Amino acid sequence: MEQYLLFALLGTGAGAVFAGLGMGLVTVYKGSGVVNFAQASMGLWGAFVFDELRKTGDLVLPVPGLPGRVHLGTSIPLPMAVVVGLLSSAALGGLVHILVFRPLRNAPALSKIMASIGILTLLQSLLVRRFGAGSRVVDPVLGSDSLTLGGMDVPQDRVWLLGITVVVAGALMAYYRWSMAGLATRAGVEDEVALSLARWSPNRLAALNWALGTAVTSLFLLLASPITGLNPASIGTLVVPGLAALLVARLSSVAVAAVAGLGLGVLQSELSFMQLQSWWPRGLPSGTTDAVPFVVIVIALILLGNKLPRRGELVLSRLPAVVRRPLRPKWVLLGTAAVALLAPLLGQAQRNGLIASMVFAVIALSYVVLVGLIGQVSLGQAAIAGVAAFTLARATDGLPFPVSVLLSALAATVAGVVMGVPALRIRGAQLAVVTLAGAVAVEALFLRQISAGGSEPADPELFGLDLAAQRSSELARLPFTYAVLAALVLCCLLVSRVLNGTTGRRFLAVRSNERAAAAVGIDVARTKLVAFALSSFIAGVGGALLAYSRGSVSIESFNYLAGISFLIFAFIGGITSVGGALLAGLIGPFGLWYVLLDGLVPLGSAYEIIGGLGMISTAIVAPEGAAGFYGKALRNLLARRKGPAHGAIEVPAPTDPTQAVVAAADGPAGTPLVPTGRGTAHPALEVECVSVRYGGVRAVQDVSLVVRAGEMHGLIGPNGAGKTSTLDAVAGFCASEGAVRVRGTDVGRFPPHRRYGAGLARTWQATELFLDLTVRDNLLVAAGPGSPGSLLNDVVGRARVCEDDATFALRLLGIEHLADSHPAQLSTGQQKLVGVARALAAWPAVLLCDEPAAGLDSAESRELGRHLRAVADTGVAVVLIEHDLSLVLQMCDEVTVLDFGHVIAQGPPEAIRRDPAVMTAYVGDARPADALSKEVQP
Numbered sequence: 001m002e003q004y005l006l007f008a009l010l011g012t013g014a015g016a017v018f019a020g021l022g023m024g025l026v027t028v029y030k031g032s033g034v035v036n037f038a039q040a041s042m043g044l045w046g047a048f049v050f051d052e053l054r055k056t057g058d059l060v061l062p063v064p065g066l067p068g069r070v071h072l073g074t075s076i077p078l079p080m081a082v083v084v085g086l087l088s089s090a091a092l093g094g095l096v097h098i099l100v101f102r103p104l105r106n107a108p109a110l111s112k113i114m115a116s117i118g119i120l121t122l123l124q125s126l127l128v129r130r131f132g133a134g135s136r137v138v139d140p141v142l143g144s145d146s147l148t149l150g151g152m153d154v155p156q157d158r159v160w161l162l163g164i165t166v167v168v169a170g171a172l173m174a175y176y177r178w179s180m181a182g183l184a185t186r187a188g189v190e191d192e193v194a195l196s197l198a199r200w201s202p203n204r205l206a207a208l209n210w211a212l213g214t215a216v217t218s219l220f221l222l223l224a225s226p227i228t229g230l231n232p233a234s235i236g237t238l239v240v241p242g243l244a245a246l247l248v249a250r251l252s253s254v255a256v257a258a259v260a261g262l263g264l265g266v267l268q269s270e271l272s273f274m275q276l277q278s279w280w281p282r283g284l285p286s287g288t289t290d291a292v293p294f295v296v297i298v299i300a301l302i303l304l305g306n307k308l309p310r311r312g313e314l315v316l317s318r319l320p321a322v323v324r325r326p327l328r329p330k331w332v333l334l335g336t337a338a339v340a341l342l343a344p345l346l347g348q349a350q351r352n353g354l355i356a357s358m359v360f361a362v363i364a365l366s367y368v369v370l371v372g373l374i375g376q377v378s379l380g381q382a383a384i385a386g387v388a389a390f391t392l393a394r395a396t397d398g399l400p401f402p403v404s405v406l407l408s409a410l411a412a413t414v415a416g417v418v419m420g421v422p423a424l425r426i427r428g429a430q431l432a433v434v435t436l437a438g439a440v441a442v443e444a445l446f447l448r449q450i451s452a453g454g455s456e457p458a459d460p461e462l463f464g465l466d467l468a469a470q471r472s473s474e475l476a477r478l479p480f481t482y483a484v485l486a487a488l489v490l491c492c493l494l495v496s497r498v499l500n501g502t503t504g505r506r507f508l509a510v511r512s513n514e515r516a517a518a519a520v521g522i523d524v525a526r527t528k529l530v531a532f533a534l535s536s537f538i539a540g541v542g543g544a545l546l547a548y549s550r551g552s553v554s555i556e557s558f559n560y561l562a563g564i565s566f567l568i569f570a571f572i573g574g575i576t577s578v579g580g581a582l583l584a585g586l587i588g589p590f591g592l593w594y595v596l597l598d599g600l601v602p603l604g605s606a607y608e609i610i611g612g613l614g615m616i617s618t619a620i621v622a623p624e625g626a627a628g629f630y631g632k633a634l635r636n637l638l639a640r641r642k643g644p645a646h647g648a649i650e651v652p653a654p655t656d657p658t659q660a661v662v663a664a665a666d667g668p669a670g671t672p673l674v675p676t677g678r679g680t681a682h683p684a685l686e687v688e689c690v691s692v693r694y695g696g697v698r699a700v701q702d703v704s705l706v707v708r709a710g711e712m713h714g715l716i717g718p719n720g721a722g723k724t725s726t727l728d729a730v731a732g733f734c735a736s737e738g739a740v741r742v743r744g745t746d747v748g749r750f751p752p753h754r755r756y757g758a759g760l761a762r763t764w765q766a767t768e769l770f771l772d773l774t775v776r777d778n779l780l781v782a783a784g785p786g787s788p789g790s791l792l793n794d795v796v797g798r799a800r801v802c803e804d805d806a807t808f809a810l811r812l813l814g815i816e817h818l819a820d821s822h823p824a825q826l827s828t829g830q831q832k833l834v835g836v837a838r839a840l841a842a843w844p845a846v847l848l849c850d851e852p853a854a855g856l857d858s859a860e861s862r863e864l865g866r867h868l869r870a871v872a873d874t875g876v877a878v879v880l881i882e883h884d885l886s887l888v889l890q891m892c893d894e895v896t897v898l899d900f901g902h903v904i905a906q907g908p909p910e911a912i913r914r915d916p917a918v919m920t921a922y923v924g925d926a927r928p929a930d931a932l933s934k935e936v937q938p
């Protein structure tokens with residue numbers, strides 16, 4: 001027992017470092033909303049400066065171009081060295097915010113993640129350049145003697161570190177609770193707009209928190225450096241535990257981050273002690289301690305799940321745009337022929353570069369699918385590719401070439417799907433953290449074990465044809481080059497088909513708005529897993545080809561640092577298109593561009609610095625990557641040559657909805673004029689005793705209503721009466737009690753996408769269109785929610801496109817001419833109409849409309865009302881929530897009035913007009929209905 005206690009105490013050394021990282025990360029996140037992957041390297045900078053100052057009296061500076069060091073004296077006192085070290089890190093933190101994250105303030109989360117990864121790479125190279133790559137022994141800072149505690153000899157530095165962790169955590173908590181700047185920072189987490197209105201500058205606060213957070217991390221790295229040593233390569237062991245502490249702290253609690261960090265250190269120390277015991281199962285992988293942060297993160301996610309908070313940011317940002325355009329066969333053939341003809345003309349070194357480029361382009365395609373198309377930021381793709389590479393080396397002996405690659409890619413697919421499971425609960429930077437931790441765990445638990453047993457794949461062969469990458473002195477052999485070219489072309493076609501098919505549309509819908517995607521029948525969880533599977537399969541193909549090309553498989557090619565390097569170049573090339581992946585391949589590590597450049601000027605580690613700088617500038621200037629940036633410039637140039645663009649969107653001409661129905665009925669052959677519930681025995685919608693609670697708030701209490709096919713049912717009530725909550729409960733977007741039946745089918749337990757499938761569609765108060773898709777695609781994604789086979793259909797067949805349904809819905813609402821516009825180009829009124837059209841695209845039995853006329857003028861409101869009436873006349877049951885009372889009373893057949901979550905009146909409009917309870921609920925007295933209708937107009 002004593003030994004366990006001793007190891008627990010010893011673990012507080014590393015634990016204090018993790019706690020310092022966690023507290024620093026929380027501070028930075030509170031101030032700016034950035035999950036800083038470079039936190040460890042920024043903190044290490046101060047620790048190295050401190051050590052160098054003590055050893056040589058030199059102050060080392062990070063800015064390239066300025067002198068690398070300034071001599072300050074021969075014997076710098078310890079406290080001064082500590083202060084200078086901390087100030088260097090604080091200055092670095094402030095500088096990074098001002099130069100990188102301030103310009104990225106309005107950028108998508110993806111750009112911020114990429115920028116912080118760029119800084120990580122840049123600083124790691126800078127640390128090596130300024131302080132050397134080796135490990136440093138650091139003189140004691142907190143004393144080297146032991147203390148006797150409870151009969152045990154305990155190193156006194158651990159006790160100091162424990163105490164300092166408690167003091168710093170307490171000081172930070174006091175800062176956020178009682179200081180004005182701390183309070184303002186906390187307010188900014190909730191609502192940056194309100195903070196700006198209170199005359200606090202979110203930018204200055206962010207810079208302050210960056211400086212503070214970096215200094216806190218540096219303090220612990222510096223104080224613990226005599227225990228841990230100082231080594232630029234140690235960043236690898238620090239990043240993940242620090243981020244784990246951040247996630248466990250729900251990105252917000254300094255105290256929890258400190259406890260989690262300490263706990264991780266103690267846990268790792270105990271595990272390393274237990275591994276020495278005789279009872280420890282010999283079969284368990286030796287890397288168990290490295291996998292601990294991942295396990296902790298997964299448990300934290302299971303416990304905290306969706307409770308991880310988001311900041312109340314000033315500006316909502318979007319991911320880089322995706323241009324959906326199929327690859328033209330002509331260009332594919334020309335490109336393939338050009339590479340095939342070029343390959344024999346290249347020397348061995350260049351051909352090796354060409355092969356590396358093509359292999360890396362395949363891996364970059366996997367990022368296009370996962371990060372570009374569906375917005376899931378994964379840092380685990382290298383580990384996934386590694387699973388395929390090691391599978392190839394160990395399990396595919398005797399199999400012909402494509403089969404061995406496919407089998408290995410399938411193993412990677414399985415690993416990728418497992419890694420993707422956390423994505424069902426989290427997204428953005430948090431997912432990046434989990435996948436990074438997952439990559440470290442995969443490496444520690446599997447890849448290291450497999451590599452220990454030998455890792456050389458058998459040479460590839462197909463029908464007796466030798467496809468080996470090298471034979472004795474012959475490197476980068478032509479047959480292998482062509483095999484890789486064929487694999488790349490197939491992967492490009494695969495991604496292009498997916499991007500331009502039903503699956504790509506669904507990916508983009510999920511990327512744009514998960515809630516709205518579920519509301520149009522998309523199973524968000526399954527779609528994400530399909531994306532993980534597909535991208536892992538492609539990464540697996542890349543990993544297997546990499547293994548063949550190198551002749552042997554090493555961990556270094558697939559560890560998380562390799563993953564970061566892959567991601568950097570994939571992002572610079574362009575994360576949202578096939579062209580971007582090809583460009584990424586060209587400039588990627590050891591690719592053709594590298595080889596050509598290296599022939600002119602030896603690049604060495606400078607390429608990493610170039611990559612880091614490229615990543616940061618791409619994130620700031622062109623998040624769509626080089627391919628997107630130049631592609632856009634080229635398109636603009638061509639458009640300018642052709643003359644002025646027809647960018648302006650026409651306001652829809654007023655249409656007569658009745659005419660529209662008639663016109664639509666005359667539409668294209670096969671137009672499905674209305675699969676309604678009319679004529680069936682059951683009402684279209686039955687809501688029975690539905691109640692909704694939010695914690696202690698009873699938002700809805702025993703609401704019941706029945707709507708028949710072709711009927712319009714108004715749901716009205718004062719603000720906060722529970723209308724939206726009722727609609728959310730019916731559509732499956734909040735937990736509720738009671739029964740909901742659609743055409744007699746009980747859908748009460750269905751998730752939203754299945755309710756949509758059962759015939760229940762909805763619109764949203766805030767339109768919630770898919771901003772990445774055109775109006776037509778917004779409708780098409782809703783018209784054909786797709787089946788498990790649709791991915792296969794996209795790839796090898798002709799996907800079923802419900803153009804007729806979409807066109808019919810657009811025509812019915814008089815917005816056919818807006819089909820090719822993007823939602824951002826439309827007025828609020830037009831967006832509302834598109835929202836209704838999208839909900840109609842699959843011809844539901846029931847249409848739930850949540851304040852569709854909000855934000856419209858009264859003429860537009862009337863127009864919308866007539867359109868909705870036309871929709872109901874086609875046989876759809878319409879439920880209309882609306883504040884425009886006169887519109888409801890005029891258009892609806894039945895009206896339900898809610899107040900404080902209760903139904904206070906129900907019946908035809910004439911009865912509602914005369915109901916005194918309704919008058920009282922609205923205006924506090926029983927005035928005539930006409931006066932009431934006018935008064936409550938928004």
Ligand SMILES: Nc1ncnc2c1ncn2[C@@H]1O[C@H](COP(=O)(O)OP(=O)(O)OP(=O)(O)O)[C@@H](O)[C@H]1O
Binds near residue numbers: 698699719720
């Ligand atoms: N997510 C939530 N968490 C806690 N309380 C909520 C939540 N959503 C709504 N409420 C509360 O439930 C009650 C009903 O809100 P709801 O939005 O359903 O009313 P509403 O009639 O649609 O209002 P409005 O006309 O203003 O949109 C209100 O008291 C509201 O504050």
